Amino acid sequence: MKNRKWLAAGVAWSVVASLMLVGCSGNGNGNGNGGTEGPASSPSAKPGATANADPIKLTFWGAVPVENGPQTVVDNWNKENPDIQVEYVRFVNDEAGNLKLDTALVSSQPVDMYVSYDYSLYEKRVKAGNALDVGEFTDFGVEEKMGEGAALWKVDDKYYGVPTSKGPSFVWLNKDMLDAKGLPVPTEWGLDEFREYAAKLKDDNVWGLAQSDYYFNVPINGSMLKKSLTLTNPDGTSAFDNPLTVKTLQVYTDMMFTDKSLMPHTEQITSKPALDQMFVKGETAMLFSTNQVFRTTNNMAEYPRTFKVAAAPAPRVNKDQSDYINAGGLGDVISINPRTKHPEAAQKFIKWYADSGMLPMAAGGRVPASKDFPVDEAVALMFKGVEDTYDLDSIKRVMFGDLPLGLSRLDRKTGSEQQAIYDNVFSRKLTPEEGAKELARVHNANLKTSSQ
Amino acid sequence: MNWMKRQRLIGYVFIGPNLIGMTVFMLIPALFSFYLMFTDWVFASGQPPRFIGLDNFRMMVRDDLFAVSVKNTLLVLIPVPISIMLGFLIAVMLNNRTYFQKTLRAFFFAPYFTSGIAIAFVWMVLFQPTNGPINAFLRSVGISEPPLWFASPDTAMYAVLVMMTAGGIGYNMIIYLAALQELSSEQLEAARIDGATFGQLLRQIIFPLVSPTTLFLTITGFIGSIKGFGMIYAITQGGPANSTTVFSIFAYKKAFSFYEMGYASAVSWTMFLIILFITLIQWAGQKKWVHY
Numbered sequence: 001m002k003n004r005k006w007l008a009a010g011v012a013w014s015v016v017a018s019l020m021l022v023g024c025s026g027n028g029n030g031n032g033n034g035g036t037e038g039p040a041s042s043p044s045a046k047p048g049a050t051a052n053a054d055p056i057k058l059t060f061w062g063a064v065p066v067e068n069g070p071q072t073v074v075d076n077w078n079k080e081n082p083d084i085q086v087e088y089v090r091f092v093n094d095e096a097g098n099l100k101l102d103t104a105l106v107s108s109q110p111v112d113m114y115v116s117y118d119y120s121l122y123e124k125r126v127k128a129g130n131a132l133d134v135g136e137f138t139d140f141g142v143e144e145k146m147g148e149g150a151a152l153w154k155v156d157d158k159y160y161g162v163p164t165s166k167g168p169s170f171v172w173l174n175k176d177m178l179d180a181k182g183l184p185v186p187t188e189w190g191l192d193e194f195r196e197y198a199a200k201l202k203d204d205n206v207w208g209l210a211q212s213d214y215y216f217n218v219p220i221n222g223s224m225l226k227k228s229l230t231l232t233n234p235d236g237t238s239a240f241d242n243p244l245t246v247k248t249l250q251v252y253t254d255m256m257f258t259d260k261s262l263m264p265h266t267e268q269i270t271s272k273p274a275l276d277q278m279f280v281k282g283e284t285a286m287l288f289s290t291n292q293v294f295r296t297t298n299n300m301a302e303y304p305r306t307f308k309v310a311a312a313p314a315p316r317v318n319k320d321q322s323d324y325i326n327a328g329g330l331g332d333v334i335s336i337n338p339r340t341k342h343p344e345a346a347q348k349f350i351k352w353y354a355d356s357g358m359l360p361m362a363a364g365g366r367v368p369a370s371k372d373f374p375v376d377e378a379v380a381l382m383f384k385g386v387e388d389t390y391d392l393d394s395i396k397r398v399m400f401g402d403l404p405l406g407l408s409r410l411d412r413k414t415g416s417e418q419q420a421i422y423d424n425v426f427s428r429k430l431t432p433e434e435g436a437k438e439l440a441r442v443h444n445a446n447l448k449t450s451s452q
Numbered sequence: 453m454n455w456m457k458r459q460r461l462i463g464y465v466f467i468g469p470n471l472i473g474m475t476v477f478m479l480i481p482a483l484f485s486f487y488l489m490f491t492d493w494v495f496a497s498g499q500p501p502r503f504i505g506l507d508n509f510r511m512m513v514r515d516d517l518f519a520v521s522v523k524n525t526l527l528v529l530i531p532v533p534i535s536i537m538l539g540f541l542i543a544v545m546l547n548n549r550t551y552f553q554k555t556l557r558a559f560f561f562a563p564y565f566t567s568g569i570a571i572a573f574v575w576m577v578l579f580q581p582t583n584g585p586i587n588a589f590l591r592s593v594g595i596s597e598p599p600l601w602f603a604s605p606d607t608a609m610y611a612v613l614v615m616m617t618a619g620g621i622g623y624n625m626i627i628y629l630a631a632l633q634e635l636s637s638e639q640l641e642a643a644r645i646d647g648a649t650f651g652q653l654l655r656q657i658i659f660p661l662v663s664p665t666t667l668f669l670t671i672t673g674f675i676g677s678i679k680g681f682g683m684i685y686a687i688t689q690g691g692p693a694n695s696t697t698v699f700s701i702f703a704y705k706k707a708f709s710f711y712e713m714g715y716a717s718a719v720s721w722t723m724f725l726i727i728l729f730i731t732l733i734q735w736a737g738q739k740k741w742v743h744y
Contacts, residue, residue: 102496128498270602423693
């Protein structure tokens with residue numbers, strides 16, 4: 001009997017101890033002046049807790065590697081603002097990394113500010129009450145600063161974050177290879193010209209083109225964006241089943257299997273080559289990706305190269321397409337966690353970051369979105385010491401030009417389910433026509449579910 | 453406090469840390485997920501779990517991808533008996549005096565103590581369709597269009613099965629080796645004197661004598677295969693076109709890609725029930741072939 005009591009007591013204490021461990025971990029910021037409160041605190045906590053001798057500590061979560069600018073940003077801030085010290089925490093912008101951030105947000109880990117890179121995740125965080133309405137801060141007009149493109153990030157007609165950078169997806173070019181084949185740097189092109197370039201540039205051990213996983217959805221989605229950000233027809237049904245989708249799937253299939261100028265998609269997703277490194281090593285003549293490739297092309301110490309880098313806009317499906325919207329626009333949206341004890345300090349940091357503080361991020365290709373930002377300084381820093389290795393005219397034309405930009409609001413579930421359809425099309429188990437129909441079917445099914 | 457009580461107390465102190473870990477990381481999450489499978493809870497949505505009864509199970513029955521994951525999970529059971537048989541045969545060979553006996557043991561056992569992810573990446577390189585050594589060999593012997601292995605929805609599962617079979621051999625071999633060392637040499641000697649051939653010895657003496665080990669390896673092998681996640685996810689993430697989506701990857705995606713914790717919990721408990729069912733069948737069936 002006594003043994004049972006001991007056992008019961010032992011188990012009970014174990015549970016108590018474990019719950020205490022869980023409880024303790026919920027408030028990792030032991031500093032009384034730390035940034036984040038427990039979940040019970042009111043999301044609408046009023047600012048004003050800054051009158052304290054100890055410096056305020058804020059934690060800022062972002063996905064850019066710390067050495068690619070964020071550490072210099074927070075060091076600069078901390079030097080200028082001894083009363084508000086900011087710590088940068090990096091999460092990887094993939095499923096596991098975003099899960100880590102979302103877990104931190106719901107379990108009241110110290111997250112005062114965080115960056116969202118994807119609309120659907122951003123919207124989810126807003127709807128879950130994990131972002132403050134930045135419109136509450138009267139001295140910061142998001143649209144006034146960032147332009148009308150910021151409106152893409154409105155949720156229920158309010159801003160719950162400040163988009164801080166801008167930039168489209170575009171095609172990186174090995175200019176030396178283009179020159180060798182007598183090809184000019186394209187200023188506008190469609191998929192037919194894109195395919196022709198890739199076929200001409202292909203060589204032994206050199207792919208004509210490499211592109212980020214599932215990037216064939218860029219021309220497909222870009223052809224529908226003007227109609228609707230959710231890629232639907234006026235009657236609310238999916239717009240995926242259209243001739244432009246079919247053509248895109250056909251051209252990419254031909255590039256993979258007829259021209260062999262593009263690594264077959266399924267081989268790429270299972271071999272996982274480092275595309276940016278393929279590009280700087282001269283293993284591919286063109287790379288369809290984003291400005292994050294600057295991290296590699298600017299890093300001449302680790303990735304030395306002898307060729308010049310040029311840029312071309314993303315190809316439309318048809319060259320003369322007038323309603324095409326390029327993937328891109330304003331991004332890197334910084335939100336404030338409603339549980340922060342110091343929303344005013346966080347807002348002060350974000351304002352500084354957007355207006356001038358993010359300058360060190362330029363070397364990694366981040367183009368500041370704020371109209372008050374010294375853009376020339378950012379451009380100078382972006383190419384500092386490597387100016388001669390870029391065709392600056394084409395890069396500036398693409399990155400700072402006036403291409404119509406937009407971001408799709410396709411829900412994550414549809415996007416994920418459509419990946420399996422792209423896999424089947426590029427394994428030639430579905431024809432492009434069947435693929436377009438399947439893309440629409442999956443989209444319609446999810447539209448129906450979400451409307452219910 | 454008498455000596456006996458003190459001993460018990462010391463025992464509890466020793467198991468205490470483990471008990472805490474088990475409670476926090478296994479028991480509480482398991483109980484929580486049991487509750488969640490009857491709810492529509494979406495993680496990080498700001499909404500509390502809502503009781504929906506058995507709706508998650510109804511959804512599962514209608515979910516095409518769940519059906520695909522069931523089929524694929526049944527397929528990954530195939531490597532279990534194959535790797536057990538191969539492990540047994542290698543153990544028998546290495547239990548006798550052979551050249552490089554210890555080196556060969558280490559060679560076969562190496563995959564077991566190597567990181568599964570590292571092994572997966574080695575297989576990824578071996579099966580690389582364009583530059584991988586397996587396809588290079590196949591081309592050299594005249595097969596102009598060798599399989600695409602992981603890169604094709606038609607062959608990805610076969611590549612996974614080969615990888616899992618090879619991965620299981622080392623562990624099975626080492627367990628069998630331990631069992632073979634325990635065999636009574638008198639029984640084997642008696643069989644030999646009675647004129648048993650090596651094949652008869654293997655089939656009628658050695659295999660029945662190590663049948664408890666075989667049962668153990670079959671049960672743990674099936675459980676491990678049904679729960680298998682890391683190596684498959686590292687290479688294919690369940691693709692291409694969901695062709696390698698097994699139970700655990702399906703549940704993982706539901707939970708951590710779409711945050712559908714209620715549905716993912718229902719899938720996980722279904723997986724548990726299937727494992728339990730298969731284990732019970734094996735347990736009941738042992739009377740027919742296991743000799744203690």
